[in-house]
Amino acid sequence: xxxxxxxxxxxxxxxxxxxxxxxxxxxxxxxxxxxxxxxxxxxxxxxxxxxxxxxxxxxxxxxxxxxxxxxxxxxxxxxxxxxxxxxxxxxxxxxxxxxxxxxxxxxxxxxxxxxxxxxxxxxxxxxxxxxxxxxxxxxxxxxxxxxxxxxxxxxxxxxxxxxxxxxxxxxxxxxxxxxxxxxxxxxxxxxxxxxxxxxxxxxxxxxxxxxxxxxxxxxxxxxxxxxxxxxxxxxxxxxxxxxxxxxxxxx
Amino acid sequence: xxxxxxxxxxxxxxxxxxxxxxxxxxxxxxxxxxxxxxxxxxxxxxxxxxxxxxxxxxxxxxxxxxxxxxxxxxxxxxxxxxxxxxxxxxxxxxxxxxxxxxxxxxxxxxxxxxxxxxxxxxxxxxxxxxxxxxxxxxxxxxxxxxxxxxxxxxxxxxxxxxxxxxxxxxxxxxxxxxxxxxxxxxxxxxxxxxxxxxxxxxxxxxxxxxxxxxxxxxxxxxxxxxxxxxxxxxxxxxxxxxxxxxxxxxxxx
Numbered sequence: 001x002x003x004x005x006x007x008x009x010x011x012x013x014x015x016x017x018x019x020x021x022x023x024x025x026x027x028x029x030x031x032x033x034x035x036x037x038x039x040x041x042x043x044x045x046x047x048x049x050x051x052x053x054x055x056x057x058x059x060x061x062x063x064x065x066x067x068x069x070x071x072x073x074x075x076x077x078x079x080x081x082x083x084x085x086x087x088x089x090x091x092x093x094x095x096x097x098x099x100x101x102x103x104x105x106x107x108x109x110x111x112x113x114x115x116x117x118x119x120x121x122x123x124x125x126x127x128x129x130x131x132x133x134x135x136x137x138x139x140x141x142x143x144x145x146x147x148x149x150x151x152x153x154x155x156x157x158x159x160x161x162x163x164x165x166x167x168x169x170x171x172x173x174x175x176x177x178x179x180x181x182x183x184x185x186x187x188x189x190x191x192x193x194x195x196x197x198x199x200x201x202x203x204x205x206x207x208x209x210x211x212x213x214x215x216x217x218x219x220x221x222x223x224x225x226x227x228x229x230x231x232x233x234x235x236x237x238x239x240x241x242x243x244x245x246x247x248x249x250x251x
Numbered sequence: 252x253x254x255x256x257x258x259x260x261x262x263x264x265x266x267x268x269x270x271x272x273x274x275x276x277x278x279x280x281x282x283x284x285x286x287x288x289x290x291x292x293x294x295x296x297x298x299x300x301x302x303x304x305x306x307x308x309x310x311x312x313x314x315x316x317x318x319x320x321x322x323x324x325x326x327x328x329x330x331x332x333x334x335x336x337x338x339x340x341x342x343x344x345x346x347x348x349x350x351x352x353x354x355x356x357x358x359x360x361x362x363x364x365x366x367x368x369x370x371x372x373x374x375x376x377x378x379x380x381x382x383x384x385x386x387x388x389x390x391x392x393x394x395x396x397x398x399x400x401x402x403x404x405x406x407x408x409x410x411x412x413x414x415x416x417x418x419x420x421x422x423x424x425x426x427x428x429x430x431x432x433x434x435x436x437x438x439x440x441x442x443x444x445x446x447x448x449x450x451x452x453x454x455x456x457x458x459x460x461x462x463x464x465x466x467x468x469x470x471x472x473x474x475x476x477x478x479x480x481x482x483x484x485x486x487x488x489x490x491x492x493x494x495x496x497x498x499x500x501x502x503x504x
Contacts, residue, residue: 070402
């Protein structure tokens with residue numbers, strides 16, 4: 001359904017992505033792991049054209065385009081069909097939770113207001129925040145804000161939802177509620193690409209784990225393959241470090 | 252020394268009569284300059300550098316307003332006269348134009364530059380994350396500006412717009428140099444009959460303070476109502492707790 005080939009991206013002389021390929025099938029839950037600076041976030045941002053890749057092609061349903069020279073029309077179409085959840089939520093500060101969700105529908109998708117409202121309330125129900133519809137982001141906790149962010153991303157029924165470290169800006173005790181919502185969406189069959197350090201989520205929800213380092217895909221496979229039998233020493237080293245950290249938290 | 256209370260009463264009533272002129276000058280200047288300043292700010296937000304806008308802002312910021320007034324008040328009528336009558340031969344009596352038009356022109360030139368910077372800094376104070384979020388739900392660049400960035404930017408510009416309005420109101424006291432009959436000019440005229448300058452200035456002082464305080468109160472209310480969405484923020488709530496409760500009472504009873 002979504003196929004990206006040979007993505008390259010540099011910032012100045014710093015090459016972040018050095019030829020990454022990615023293939024997503026309908027219903028896939030893909031988790032991307034990797035140390036900081038490995039290009040995970042840049043990869044997600046390139047898919048959504050928040051970052052313009054220097055090279056690479058995209059096949060997304062009936063859209064076939066180069067990433068570097070995509071037309072405005074293609075860019076807007078891709079964005080309308082892909083949801084994006086930000087690390088620091090980025091809710092519209094001047095809009096209530098409900099308006100945050102309806103805004104894209106009304107302005108970008110040209111939904112009539114009442115229909116957008118119904119759809120948005122439905123999305124808020126899915127993330128368990130129907131009762132917070134009229135609250136402003138500043139009146140919500142981090143976890144609630146991120147759940148509104150997820151509702152905003154899924155409300156237009158996008159074909160793929162991208163999650164950019166959705167829990168890493170949250171207090172530890174708020175991580176659970178967001179992960180639960182994500183697991184629920186995964187079970188509902190929504191296609192997701194998730195950049196995260198939450199190994200529990202990767203293990204329980206993902207059907208493919210990709211390990212990236214220094215701008216390339218080092219290894220990919222099922223969670224079981226990656227976590228139990230990593231082939232590449234870099235993967236192994238990374239996992240050991242992350243799991244050690246988890247262990248320390250347990251103490 | 253004794254203050255001539257009788258004169259002060261007279262001067263006060265005479266000066267009050269000129270308050271509409273002062274307010275008119277301020278109001279028209281602010282409306283015209285806000286529109287122009289906002290457009291220039293949007294222009295300045297473009298990545299392309301616009302030398303003309305930069306030069307204009309530097310000129311206004313780098314010269315005293317008294318000089319600007321003297322310069323344009325000498326320059327404008329003569330130039331207009333030359334263009335309209337000598338070149339185009341229209342036979343318009345340029346020197347009969349109400350001086351208030353010239354005053355508004357000069358104040359607009361000055362205020363537009365200041366408001367351009369006010370709007371630009373307010374718009375760029377809205378984090379880029381808001382823009383990206385708007386783009387990510389499928390909005391175009393302009394839709395994101397129109398529905399997300401500009402509404403927030405205008406609200407964060409309010410305190411500085413208030414400062415600018417108060418500054419313009421005070422600068423209009425210089426309009427007497429262009430023979431406009433504003434509060435200052437009227438008071439000075441009254442004083443000149445019997446050399447009661449101290450009393451006249453006291454009266455003017457009082458009038459300006461009242462006007463400025465009223466303007467600031469209006470803006471403060473506007474800010475509280477407009478920034479409703481910030482209500483949950485701990486810091487704001489602490490600072491304005493008394494007023495927030497006022498707004499809540501007003502809204503929910």
